[in-house]
Structures are given as structure tokens and as C-alpha cells.
Amino acid sequence: MNNNIKCVGVVAPSFFIEKYDNYNEAMKYFKEQNIKVVLGKTVEKRLDNTTGTAKQRAADINEMYANPEVDLIIASDGGCRALEVLEYLDYNLIKQNQKTICGFSDITHILLAIFAKTGNKAIHGIDIINGFGERESFVKEENIRKFWENYSNNKWCMDISKCKVLKEGYGQGVAIGGWINAISNLVNTDYFPKDKKIVLLWEAVDEEPNRINMMLQSLRLSGLFSRVSGMIVGKLTNCIEKEYYDCVQDIKEMILSVCEGYDFPILIDAPFGHSEEKITFTYGNDVTINTEEK
Incomplete structure (x- = not known):
């Protein structure tokens, strides 16, 4: 299942460890799989709402790439501080050590930057707290199974057949995306991939639709949509309008409006x-x- 992974490196570039039950559960999982865990120096520390200075957190990531024992790098959690580490990552070192890094949410900043700067494998999906350390369930087992399947085969393995179709059509490209906030933050920088034909995947949490609209409008104005051949929208968790609750567009209508004039297909409610x-x-x-075959 784990593609002969012998050692994982855990880093905490954003939020500090708060859910220690999940953290301990993840450590138990790797022990049961006979996978050694190497912890970054800041993982079990706390500095305000993160784990260390930006340079310290970046150093942990750099060291995991430099460590020949580490096969796979996994973020501990999301948060709101990952953006700070980008300028301190050693992209030459990272490029010379072809390893995979994974995480989601705020870690999307790091995934985008490393992929853009080095081409190294970056996986968006689960992390230590929100994945390997979650309570036992069929969904957890499926998330982990799909993670290892994707890691091992390096092929698209997400079932989009049950997604709702917002806009019909055909599109083909490479997968890029994650947390909409991170995409919006990096789109006009050197830390965003330059692929010419992309399928843009994005999701959101605790964002009011009027805020999502502004982020999507910024992506449109950046020129990104000229490179988009398809759009897949994931879960919009707790994205309820409060400020303009009585006069804002439905989120689906909003997405269609922002993408008006472009002919790429749009799917929503991906897993x-x-x-x-x-x-x-x-x-x-x-x-x-291909919405005709979905």
C-alpha cells in the first residue's frame, strides 16, 4: 500500500499541533505500517499561532529534502502562516532531491511554490492531523487508500463522475490548484505554475460567497483563465453569506458569471x-x- 516507503518526514510550516489525539493517531498509523517518522525541529513547538519563525520552519522543509533517509514529506496541518516560508526555501536543494511533499489548505502555498520552482512532485490531499490522524471510518480509509494509490501510480485517481455539471464541455490539461485563497495569493507571482493548459481545482472553507467572488475575479483579471481548459470545484465548506445575505448571487451562478466568455467545462462538488x-x-x-461521458 505504501509503495515501500520506509521513512516520512513531518514538518509544521503553518499551524501548531493543537489536536494531539489526531497527531498521536497518525504516529500510531505509521508505526503499524513499519514506517519511520522523522520530525522537523519545530513540529512540537509553538510560537503564537505557528511553530517557529519563518526561517526556522523553512529550514525544517529544506532539511527534509536534504535528508537521504526521508522518502516522503508530510505537513502536519494547515493554518494561515505558510506563505511566510516561501522566500526562505532552498529551491536549488529541493530540485536536486526529487521527493514528494503533501498537504492541503494553507499548505497549498508551499505545494504551488515547490512545483512552480522545481517541478518536484507535490500532492494535494491529506496531512497528519486531517487524514492520517483522523478517527477511524470508511472515509478515512478511502482517503488514505487513494493517497497511496496516487503516490504509487502518479496518475489521476479522483472519481469526478458524481460531480454536478455547471458548464458542459471538453477540457484536457494538467492538475493545478487547492485552497482558493492560496491560488489567489500567488497567481501573479513566480511561485505559481506556468503550465499553458491546466485543469484548475479549487475549494474553500469559511469564506462568504462575496469573498469567493473577489478571489475568482482576481484570477480572471490575472489572465489565468486563458490557460484554463477545465475547472473542478471541490467542497465549499461553511461558505455561507452573512454580510450580503439578502442580495448576493447563488454561488453556482456566481462561478458561471465569473467564467463568462470562456468555454472550459466546470464541475462542482468534487471530493x-x-x-x-x-x-x-x-x-x-x-x-x-468530458461532460458527455461523465
Whole structure:
């Protein structure tokens, strides 16, 4: 199942460990799989709402790439501080050590940056707290199974056949995306992938639709949509309008409005994001959307 992984490196570049039950459950899982765990120096520390200075957290990631014993790098959790580490990552070192890094939510910043700067494998899906350490359930087992399947085969393995179709059509490109906030933050920087034909995957949590609209509008204005051949929207968790509750567009109408003038297909309610279902996708994997065959 684990593709002969012998050692994983755990880093905490954003939020500190708060859910120690989940953390301990994840450590138990790796022990049962006979997988050694190497912890970054800041993982079990706390500095305000993170684990260390930006340079310290970046150093942990750099050291995991440099460590020949580590096969796979896994983020502990999401948060709101990952953006700070990007300028301190050693992209030359990372490029010379072809390892996979995985996480989701705020860690999307790091995944996008590493993939853009090095082409190294980056997996969006689960992490230590929200995945390997969650309570036992069929959904957890499926999330982990799909993670290892994606890691081992390096192929698109997300079932999009049950997604709702917002816009019909055909599109083919490479998978790029994750947390909409991170995509919006990095789209006009050197830390965002430059692939010419992409299938853009995005999800959101605790964002009012008027805020989602602004982020999508910024992506449109950036010119990104000219490179998009398909869009897959994941879970929109707790995305309830409060400020303009009586006069804002329905979120589906909003997405269609923002994408007006572009002919790429759009699917919604895919099984990834801040929800129980966290199915993995790897940046750069080929994805085809054909709504006639969905």
C-alpha cells in the first residue's frame, strides 16, 4: 500500500499541533505500517499561532529534502502562516532531491511554490492531523487508500463522475490548484505554475460567497483563465453569506458569471477540500473532463 516507503518526514510550516489525539493517531498509523517518522525541529513547538519563525520552519522543509533517509514529506496541518516560508526555501536543494511533499489548505502555498520552482512532485490531499490522524471510518480509509494509490501510480485517481455539471464541455490539461485563497495569493507571482493548459481545482472553507467572488475575479483579471481548459470545484465548506445575505448571487451562478466568455467545462462538488472526503491529486497529472461521458 505504501509503495515501500520506509521513512516520512513531518514538518509544521503553518499551524501548531493543537489536536494531539489526531497527531498521536497518525504516529500510531505509521508505526503499524513499519514506517519511520522523522520530525522537523519545530513540529512540537509553538510560537503564537505557528511553530517557529519563518526561517526556522523553512529550514525544517529544506532539511527534509536534504535528508537521504526521508522518502516522503508530510505537513502536519494547515493554518494561515505558510506563505511566510516561501522566500526562505532552498529551491536549488529541493530540485536536486526529487521527493514528494503533501498537504492541503494553507499548505497549498508551499505545494504551488515547490512545483512552480522545481517541478518536484507535490500532492494535494491529506496531512497528519486531517487524514492520517483522523478517527477511524470508511472515509478515512478511502482517503488514505487513494493517497497511496496516487503516490504509487502518479496518475489521476479522483472519481469526478458524481460531480454536478455547471458548464458542459471538453477540457484536457494538467492538475493545478487547492485552497482558493492560496491560488489567489500567488497567481501573479513566480511561485505559481506556468503550465499553458491546466485543469484548475479549487475549494474553500469559511469564506462568504462575496469573498469567493473577489478571489475568482482576481484570477480572471490575472489572465489565468486563458490557460484554463477545465475547472473542478471541490467542497465549499461553511461558505455561507452573512454580510450580503439578502442580495448576493447563488454561488453556482456566481462561478458561471465569473467564467463568462470562456468555454472550459466546470464541475462542482468534487471530493476534495475541507470536508470528510479528501481525495488526492498530484500537480502536473493529466486530467480530462468530458461532460458527455461523465
